[in-house]
Amino acid sequence: MAESIIYTAGATRETIYQELLPQIKAVMTPELDLMANLANVTAILKEAFGFLWIGFYRRMDDELVLGPFQGPLACTRIRLDQGVCGAAATQQRSILVPDVSQFPGHIACSSDSRSEIVVPLVSLGRSELVLDIDSDQVDDFSAIDQQYLEAIMTMIADHHYRLP
């Protein structure tokens, strides 16, 4: 495994994603434990981008349960009919929220959160995980984030959810 993750500090977010993706793949490939890999994905993205909060929720029955994350204390359980996370899991699509105060039902785990992106991992027709990222800046996420975060979720799906 690489001893450290290398990226160009100060480069555009897209350039940094392009630098990180192959390194994330290299870190995950030899490890078969899902939680270990999710933990490293949160650490790599938090270090590179300094997001307020980044973490995974795992689907367990009709709830999303907190998994590996970086950042302040977070709510541990989110019902599928609640919040941005529940909406992304249920609708099986990424949701960008430019201003969390405008999203009906948004769950404010941190009062500093201003914008948010949630990307689900869908396997066999069911959302199994969501990646949730909060920013303390309004309108901090774009189609670039969505594109690369979806690519990371596809890597996780290919490695941990697809049968050989």
Ligand code: SME
């Ligand atoms: N804001 C999320 C809840 C999770 S926290 O942001 C960590 C939501 O509305 O689903």
